Amino acid sequence: MAFFVQKFGGTSVGTVDRIEAVADKIVTSRAAGHDIVVVVSAMSGETNRLIGLAEQIQAQPTPRELDVLVSTGEQVTIALLCMALHKRDCPARSFTGAQVRILTDGSHTRARIREIDSIRIKDELGKGSVVVVAGFQGVDENGNITTLGRGGSDTSAVALAAALEADECQIYTDVKGVYTTDPRVVEDARLLRSITFEEMLELASLGAKVLQIRSVEFAGKYKVPLRVLSSFEDDPGTLISLEDDKEMEAPIISGIAFTRDEAKVTVTGVPDVPGVAFQVLGPVSDAGIEVDVIVQNVSADGSTDITFTVKRQDSEQTRALVADIVSRIGAREVTFDKKIAKISLVGVGMRSHAGIASKMFKTLADESINIQIITTSEIKISVVIEEKYLELAVRSLHAAFDLAGDAATL
Amino acid sequence: MAFFVQKFGGTSVGTVDRIEAVADKIVTSRAAGHDIVVVVSAMSGETNRLIGLAEQIQAQPTPRELDVLVSTGEQVTIALLCMALHKRDCPARSFTGAQVRILTDGSHTRARIREIDSIRIKDELGKGSVVVVAGFQGVDENGNITTLGRGGSDTSAVALAAALEADECQIYTDVKGVYTTDPRVVEDARLLRSITFEEMLELASLGAKVLQIRSVEFAGKYKVPLRVLSSFEDDPGTLISLEDDKEMEAPIISGIAFTRDEAKVTVTGVPDVPGVAFQVLGPVSDAGIEVDVIVQNVSADGSTDITFTVKRQDSEQTRALVADIVSRIGAREVTFDKKIAKISLVGVGMRSHAGIASKMFKTLADESINIQIITTSEIKISVVIEEKYLELAVRSLHAAFDLAGDAATL
Numbered sequence: 001m002a003f004f005v006q007k008f009g010g011t012s013v014g015t016v017d018r019i020e021a022v023a024d025k026i027v028t029s030r031a032a033g034h035d036i037v038v039v040v041s042a043m044s045g046e047t048n049r050l051i052g053l054a055e056q057i058q059a060q061p062t063p064r065e066l067d068v069l070v071s072t073g074e075q076v077t078i079a080l081l082c083m084a085l086h087k088r089d090c091p092a093r094s095f096t097g098a099q100v101r102i103l104t105d106g107s108h109t110r111a112r113i114r115e116i117d118s119i120r121i122k123d124e125l126g127k128g129s130v131v132v133v134a135g136f137q138g139v140d141e142n143g144n145i146t147t148l149g150r151g152g153s154d155t156s157a158v159a160l161a162a163a164l165e166a167d168e169c170q171i172y173t174d175v176k177g178v179y180t181t182d183p184r185v186v187e188d189a190r191l192l193r194s195i196t197f198e199e200m201l202e203l204a205s206l207g208a209k210v211l212q213i214r215s216v217e218f219a220g221k222y223k224v225p226l227r228v229l230s231s232f233e234d235d236p237g238t239l240i241s242l243e244d245d246k247e248m249e250a251p252i253i254s255g256i257a258f259t260r261d262e263a264k265v266t267v268t269g270v271p272d273v274p275g276v277a278f279q280v281l282g283p284v285s286d287a288g289i290e291v292d293v294i295v296q297n298v299s300a301d302g303s304t305d306i307t308f309t310v311k312r313q314d315s316e317q318t319r320a321l322v323a324d325i326v327s328r329i330g331a332r333e334v335t336f337d338k339k340i341a342k343i344s345l346v347g348v349g350m351r352s353h354a355g356i357a358s359k360m361f362k363t364l365a366d367e368s369i370n371i372q373i374i375t376t377s378e379i380k381i382s383v384v385i386e387e388k389y390l391e392l393a394v395r396s397l398h399a400a401f402d403l404a405g406d407a408a409t410l
Numbered sequence: 411m412a413f414f415v416q417k418f419g420g421t422s423v424g425t426v427d428r429i430e431a432v433a434d435k436i437v438t439s440r441a442a443g444h445d446i447v448v449v450v451s452a453m454s455g456e457t458n459r460l461i462g463l464a465e466q467i468q469a470q471p472t473p474r475e476l477d478v479l480v481s482t483g484e485q486v487t488i489a490l491l492c493m494a495l496h497k498r499d500c501p502a503r504s505f506t507g508a509q510v511r512i513l514t515d516g517s518h519t520r521a522r523i524r525e526i527d528s529i530r531i532k533d534e535l536g537k538g539s540v541v542v543v544a545g546f547q548g549v550d551e552n553g554n555i556t557t558l559g560r561g562g563s564d565t566s567a568v569a570l571a572a573a574l575e576a577d578e579c580q581i582y583t584d585v586k587g588v589y590t591t592d593p594r595v596v597e598d599a600r601l602l603r604s605i606t607f608e609e610m611l612e613l614a615s616l617g618a619k620v621l622q623i624r625s626v627e628f629a630g631k632y633k634v635p636l637r638v639l640s641s642f643e644d645d646p647g648t649l650i651s652l653e654d655d656k657e658m659e660a661p662i663i664s665g666i667a668f669t670r671d672e673a674k675v676t677v678t679g680v681p682d683v684p685g686v687a688f689q690v691l692g693p694v695s696d697a698g699i700e701v702d703v704i705v706q707n708v709s710a711d712g713s714t715d716i717t718f719t720v721k722r723q724d725s726e727q728t729r730a731l732v733a734d735i736v737s738r739i740g741a742r743e744v745t746f747d748k749k750i751a752k753i754s755l756v757g758v759g760m761r762s763h764a765g766i767a768s769k770m771f772k773t774l775a776d777e778s779i780n781i782q783i784i785t786t787s788e789i790k791i792s793v794v795i796e797e798k799y800l801e802l803a804v805r806s807l808h809a810a811f812d813l814a815g816d817a818a819t820l
Contacts, residue, residue: 016466050486056426057493065496068504069489072482076460079479083467086475094478098508099553143509 001033002167003125007135007157010044011174012231013077019043022231023084025172026130030090035125037164039135039157040081042073063108067137067147071097074134074153081132092130095120097137097145102156104138104146111138111146113155116163133160154215162222168239169224171211172231177238178203178210180403181256185394190405192254194239197226199254202346202380216240252349252356253401256394260341260387262292263315264372265322266307269332272299279329280306283321289314293342293382295373303332307373309384312338340372341390344382345397357381363400369393411443412577413535417545417567420454421584422641423487429453432641433494435582436540440500445535447574449545449567450491452483473518477547477557481507484544484563491542502540505531507547507555512566514548514556521548521556523565526573543570564625572632578649579634581621582641587648588613588620590813591666595804600815602664604649607636609664612756612790626650662759662766663811666804670751670797672702673725674782675732676717679742682709689739690716693731699724703752703792705783713742717783719794722748750782751800754792755807767791773810779803 006029008022022040029036050070054061061069078094085092100121104111124131135153138146148155154171161169176191178200183189195203197220204213210228219226219240229237270276277296284291294308310318319336326334350356357374360381364371369392373384385393398404416436423429432450439446460480464471471479488504495502510531514521534541545563548556558565564581571579586601588610593599605613607630614623620638629636629650639647680686687706694701704718720728729746736744760766767784770791774781779802783794795803808814 016463020467053426053486053490054493057430057490058497061493062496065489065492065504068492068506069486072485075482075485076463076479079475080463080467082475082478083464083471086472087468094475096478096555099555145506145509 001035003035003037003164004029004168004170005037005039005157005161005164005166006170006172007039007153008041008172008231009153009174010041010047012172013040013042013081014044016080018231019077019080020084022172023081023088023090025231026085027088027090030130037121037125037131037133037160037166038081039133039153039160040074040077041135041153042070043077046073046076064144067108067145071134071137071145071147074136078132078134085130085132090130091128092132093124094132094134096134097156098139098143100133100160102133102138102159104140104148106140106142106144106146108144108146110149111140113138113148113159116159118163121160121164152212152214154212155218158215158218158222158224158226161224162218166224168227169219170227170229171215172229173210174231175210175228176230176233176235177228178240179255180405181394181398182258185258185391186256186398186404188404189398190403191235192238193236194241195254196348197240197242198379199346199348200226200240202344202377203255203257211240252353253345253347253403254349255346256343256397256401256403257346258341258343258390258394260390261312262309262340262342263312263318264307264309264337264340264384265315265318266305266335266337267322267326267331267333268305268335269303270306271330272302272304276304276329277306280322280325280331281308283325284308284310284318287317287321289318289321293373293375293384295375309340309342309373339387340384341387341393342382342384343390343393343397344380345401346380348379350381351378359400360397363396364393367392367396411445413445413447413574414439414578414580415447415449415567415571415574415576416580416582417449417563418451418582418641419563419584420451420457422582423450423452423491424454426490428641429487429490430494432582433491433498433500435641436495437498437500440540447531447535447541447543447570447576448491449543449563449570450484450487451545451563452480453487456483456486474554477518477555481544481547481555481557484546488542488544495540495542500540501538502542503534504542504544506544507566508549508553510543510570512543512548512569514550514558516550516552516554516556518554518556520559521550523548523558523569526569528573531570531574561622561624564622565628568625568628568632568634568636571634572628576634578637579629580637580639580647581625582639583620584641585620585638586640586643586645587638588650589665590815591804591808592668595668595801596666596808596814598814599808600813601645602648603646604651605664606758607650607652608789609756609758610636610650612754612787613665613667621650662763663755663757663813664759665756666753666807666811666813667756668751668753668800668804670800671722672719672750672752673722673728674717674719674747674750674794675725675728676715676745676747677732677736677741677743678715678745679713680716681740682712682714686714686739687716690732690735690741691718693735694718694720694728697727697731699728699731703783703785703794705785719750719752749797750794751797751803752792752794753800753803753807754790755811756790758789760791761788769810770807773806774803777802777806 101117511527545566
């Protein structure tokens, strides 16, 4: 017998029929002897409907009231799911974030969890009930309703698993788990059976949008084993855990992530003096623009080039800011390129294996794909290339590193 | 400067535009220097939508979870109304029933209010805020969400007015107030400027469906002056208050109520022995069937007749129950009549004025309308007649008792 926190997202509870299917899954877990705490999101579309109502009134709805409004979405789901469980003669009890006392700070619409009162939940579990908790929401120390921001239900689930010391936090979603790369690009992408937190963080932030990155950080910090699996199929999915838990023969590369929603900005002829990178990038980050890759190469003849990438939607605003900077610091010029893609190889195994980078570069060269930027971290190598070569590059790398799956693992 | 609790029902907050109109009304009240606590219902249709979802899952949804579900309706409205007030630069803060701590018993879906913590609301009022409270809901001593049953928002408003010692509880609705009778039947029905709690109770229970009867009882008990007025027009409406507050020259008759949704059951030849009325009516009320008028006439030759009325929708069930009783107690026969209507004259003034009843009977006789049953109370005379004469009877009585209004009062 184990103790699981199971989280079901908006698509998994999007209709009454799907809620009934979720109830069936929970009943099956219980029949296997497990204790279950369930965390649910709002039915898909509901949060947007509520925000739509608010925006008809205020272009920028008051954050405190927006939280009061949107938190009703999850409250509806917990009640309906409990009814579906009762219909199956399964004892169950619903709790809002305030009732369970998921204590957060007072930052409405993006609150951070501080503490969870586990006593009430443990009481209910002790009585043999399934405990159904509204995700995404909490309460501040003054009793105000708060929300954790979009995707916060994953974070609620991990936080509950940590506070209650669950054996596993299971995130049910509409995919089967984490793949070596996007199966829409590489047909024989393989479902990963296990992956480390670090790898998952690199993959998630780079575009494999399976889990909220914040919840992965949280799970890693509190050492909560996290499993991603499908609401609609019967498959164990992907287990995300500490490196130590991984099998000995871990693969060198776990997956290939990519993104094509970035734009590249290069400032050339920047005077190579201390503080110049800050002069270029300070105003950009002050404007709330998220900067991803930053590369500065060694200096030649007293000047250098700085390249960075931003979200494509921020490129016009960035252009205006940087034009201003360039004239102020006396740089030569600034160039923009929206037609780029970033590809990253991720794997804890690469720490101890030389030659991954050169194999990557050779694979791309063999396809005559030019590399514009290279950056590396301990468990990741990223390159920026021309966007049109993205699919070709991902498929070539997937094959070169032998990531393809066979029927048995899919 | 006064302190008002203002309640807006589902129709008054049925759309975003109407919520904006409610905000305008509140801002006007505040500009006049008043302190305002607002109680709102769910947007019209929302409660039914939520119950519909529940009933797709459980024919009889679990009461605790049903409360968790439907209480979201009012929560949505409080948030949206606060946003509309903020847009008008009017400070406002929303509270759910749990946040304000409207403490109820644990009877889910029909909870009774026990206590209200007025401190938090008074704090907010002290800061100059409008306080917006979700009607219809509360919380039991274990922190479970409860609801007060349909129409419970009126009760919430009156309870808050009592706890906070407001000067007046104003119930905004889609009618202008309480009329001498239904304006759809009598064109020149007059809007009453004031009425006593007792009169309102008799009128409300008899079909003038303006206010929840429970909230009127509550207001009477705690001596909270209650005002019914229109959300859509600018008119002071009807004030419901203690008899003492009424002007000296109170009219003898305040209004004429009527209903046509009842059926009449007569059991003839009932042995006139002690306990026989209980034998006839006990099984009916045990079955949860509401009995309205009960009349038993004096006995002749050792047997008597008992007549009572039930809701028309309950008549088939009643027929089966009574058939069984009749044979058991040895009564002669039972007759049913669905085509009846009940008309009641209501007025505190009739206590001290003789001749009201005879004037009523003469008026009906002049129109050749036969009276089937007569019952009276301190401030009410009711008659049951054939349904087809209803409109004629109400119009004749309205004219005979001089209840018609003039342009000035409408």
